[in-house]
Amino acid sequence: MMTTTAIPISCNNCGGALEIEEGVRFITCTYCLSRLEVKNTENAIYCEILEAVSKRAGTISSDLDLLIVHNEIERLDREWEKKRGEYVTQVDGEPMEPNHVRSVLLGLIAVVSAIALVVAVTVTEGPWFVAITVSLLVPLCIYSVWKEFRRVNEWQAAKTKYEEKRVQLEEELDELERTSQARDSRPTA
Secondary structure, three states: OOOOOEEEEEOOOOOOEEEEEOOOOEEEOOOOOOEEEEEEOOOOEEEEEHHHHHHHHHHHHHHHHHHHHHHHHHHHHHHHHHHHHHHOEEEOOEEEOOOHHHHHHHHHHHHHHHHHHHHHHHHOOOOHHHHHHHHOHHHHHHHHHHHHHHHHHHHHHHHHHHHHHHHHHHHHHHHHHHHHHHHHHOOOO
């Protein structure tokens, strides 16, 4: 018959004297009913309150979640700045985002200018090939306006997608921070 030796140990919560058998990993204090994890190192055997271990693990996990969301926001912002640079132009040193109004105005100016050239060549009875060549500018201008409209629509879709994703991540971050603060403000046993 194999006998085991009882090892004396103290509860980390109330200091009560406990005895455990070798190889036991978890015990409940008979005095305060704290759940304890038995730690066995080369030099000592001691116990740790499981709720404290669980709280530290929860804190670490929560902090990691916060870091992940912060990094996701930073990544999203970097990608947006790169994408934004593809669409935004500089006018007199100021960034100008694409918009439909500017596209229409530039298109109207180009179409009116092309029509005026066609009329001028026709009225002055210029060579017929010049009139035909100049008249080709009108569809080219219309095509340019259509292409710019598509570009503006792509810009607006990309900007909306970025803004929606950023709001979603900020809400997630706020929720994680509220949860973390609530957990940290709870009294410990």
